[in-house]
Amino acid sequence: IHDTDTKMKHHLSEGSFKNRYTNTINKPFSDVIKWAWNRTKPEPIHFQHADNDPQFLKENREHRTLTWIGHSTLLIQYGGINILTDPHLSPRASPLSFAGPKRLTPPGLPVDDLPKIDLIIISHNHYDHLDRLTLEKIYERQLNNPPQIFVPLKLKEWFLDLGIKNVTELDWNESEKFGKWLIHAVPVQHWSWRTPWDRNKTLWAGWVLETKGFRFFFSGDTGYSQDFENLGKQFGQFDLAAIPIGGYEPRWFMKDSHVNPEEAVLIHQDINSRYSVGIHWGTFILTDEPVEEPPKRLLAVFEKAGIPEEEFFVMKHGETKVL
Numbered sequence: 001i002h003d004t005d006t007k008m009k010h011h012l013s014e015g016s017f018k019n020r021y022t023n024t025i026n027k028p029f030s031d032v033i034k035w036a037w038n039r040t041k042p043e044p045i046h047f048q049h050a051d052n053d054p055q056f057l058k059e060n061r062e063h064r065t066l067t068w069i070g071h072s073t074l075l076i077q078y079g080g081i082n083i084l085t086d087p088h089l090s091p092r093a094s095p096l097s098f099a100g101p102k103r104l105t106p107p108g109l110p111v112d113d114l115p116k117i118d119l120i121i122i123s124h125n126h127y128d129h130l131d132r133l134t135l136e137k138i139y140e141r142q143l144n145n146p147p148q149i150f151v152p153l154k155l156k157e158w159f160l161d162l163g164i165k166n167v168t169e170l171d172w173n174e175s176e177k178f179g180k181w182l183i184h185a186v187p188v189q190h191w192s193w194r195t196p197w198d199r200n201k202t203l204w205a206g207w208v209l210e211t212k213g214f215r216f217f218f219s220g221d222t223g224y225s226q227d228f229e230n231l232g233k234q235f236g237q238f239d240l241a242a243i244p245i246g247g248y249e250p251r252w253f254m255k256d257s258h259v260n261p262e263e264a265v266l267i268h269q270d271i272n273s274r275y276s277v278g279i280h281w282g283t284f285i286l287t288d289e290p291v292e293e294p295p296k297r298l299l300a301v302f303e304k305a306g307i308p309e310e311e312f313f314v315m316k317h318g319e320t321k322v323l
């Protein structure tokens with residue numbers, strides 16, 4: 001999968017990108033209407049925060065920890081650095097401050113309680129993953145010591161326009177060093193959009209973060225595809241993976257770009273991960289499954305398949321696990 005022939009296959013001549021294993025992500029407008037028309041929005045449910053210790057997280061450079069802040073935002077402390085995935089700590093996942101999907105549960109850590117962030121990885125430009133407010137706040141807090149931000153191809157310009165520097169842009173299967181880490185952008189099956197004019201003009205990606213003794217996969221948003229079997233073959237095994245378990249209904253509309261809990265477990269198995277954490281649920285209502293359904297369905301898969309529950313876990317908002 002490294003030869004130049006397949007390497008450029010996701011680049012289209014008009015300057016946009018496509019997936020490797022499906023061409024059906026671009027839904028016709030009539031399908032969008034059909035979904036919106038028949039939509040039964042789930043009931044909002046507000047989750048209880050876990051107790052956490054921001055002071056410990058701020059001072060900690062020694063213990064390895066994982067904190068779920070909400071949605072796809074994880075704080076990982078490993079090897080003396082603090083990593084954030086798709087940081088979204090704002091009240092809405094929307095271009096507008098007064099409309100659009102509203103946060104059900106406040107972020108597990110507010111921006112002011114974050115430790116100094118060394119590394120941020122961004123999967124794609126959808127509003128629930130790329131949040132201008134959060135990124136600006138983090139950047140302002142660390143003007144003299146800004147985090148390095150890894151983004152998929154063509155997304156660097158968005159940051160430069162905001163005056164945010166220290167951005168590394170990678171294509172699928174490109175890698176770059178960061179301190180003692182090697183960071184790889186890898187293909188997943190999704191799409192991109194921020195305005196009516198920019199559909200698939202910036203790339204989407206999963207990220208592999210490797211350092212001595214630890215290999216982590218952050219999938220961003222993705223449908224289920226051959227990409228994960230490839231990833232498993234390429235890297236052999238993972239210590240931890242963050243895989244979405246929410247955002248899947250209605251299936252006829254969402255299946256190509258969002259896995260359900262059953263498919264999330266297939267990814268966990270395809271990539272041979274020791275542990276996985278379920279993300280992308282319980283924070284914003286973006287799709288039609290009941291808000292509390294994803295972890296229940298995940299549990300049902302384990303019971304059926306005899307997989308130990310702690311192998312693919314979910315966390316409370318704000319919960320910290322020591323790895």
Ligand code: ZN
Nearest residue numbers: 124126190221
């Ligand atoms: Zn998305």
Ligand code: ZN
Nearest residue numbers: 126128129221
């Ligand atoms: Zn999403």
